[in-house]
Amino acid sequence: MFERFTDRARRVIVLAQDTAREMGHQQIKPEHLLVALSEGEGAAANVMAQSGVDAMALRDKVAKRFESRASAKKLNKVPFSPEAKKAMELSLRSALELGHNYIGTEHLFFGVQREAERRSEPLDELLGVSASDVHDRALQIVGGVRPVAAMRSPALHTAMSAASRQAGGAKMTTGHLLAAMTADPDSQAFKALAALGISAEAVIAALAQVPLGETSDATPSAHSISFTIGETTTFISDPDVVAALRRLNSDELRKVIKKAIGPFSPDQAAG
Secondary structure, X not given: OHHHEOHHHHHHHHHHHHHHHHHOOXXXXXXXXXXXXXXXXXXXXHHHHHOOOOHXXXXXXXXXXXXXXXXXXXXXXXXEOHHHHHHHHHHHHHHHHOOOOOEOHXXXXXXXXXXXXXXXXXXXXXXXXXXXXXXXXXXXXXXXXXXXXXXXXXXXXXXXXXXXXXXXXXXXXXXXXXXXXXXXXXXXXXXXXXXXXXXXXXXXXXXXXOOHHHOOOOOOOOOOEEEEXXXXXXEEOOHHHHHHHHOOOHHHHHHHHHHHHOOOOHHHEEO
């Protein structure tokens, strides 16, 4: 994966390791990547600054988030946490979805943002600004896509924050969001339900009767992709990467594999 990183993205990884070491943290977390992105060079640093992210304030928040140990400041190489590895995997997915064959600082930001949302821990509080705003600005630059004005209404923004708190450490579901929306008597959703004669209490009671495992909110079972080149078989089980790869046609998939492991003959590959 690191072969796909641009020089600026690679420098962000080095900076993230230096940041974790300086703070006395034993692992590189997604938060250290975020600090490095804000203090580095490239599209991510630019859009974060344009969105109003205070890099120094962000660094202070991250420094206080994890325990600092003197021994960690002496580590030659700080290991990546599982969350940081996941964020980098998701940056690959973001790049593939945009049709890019490289991973830049903007893709790293997308990956950190997705990983945080996966844990129901939006980056808004940490950044001090809307993570969606940073995302939209970055997407406009690298993907040529115009951000949609008012991506979230004030009521929806409040509801999503409340839903995240309700979920706690678990994944946020549509049930959490629906319950949060019904808590605001001035929201469009609440008024529509009231017009149908459905109270907030009835919604909460109904949600409690629906088994999560029988809905699309349940975590899907892991799927994998395998391919064989010569005598070597490679298995990819990360669901996000698998989903991104499944969207590629044969030629696009060959280009991805060639970029990752080098040239090969089509008749060598199977699976």
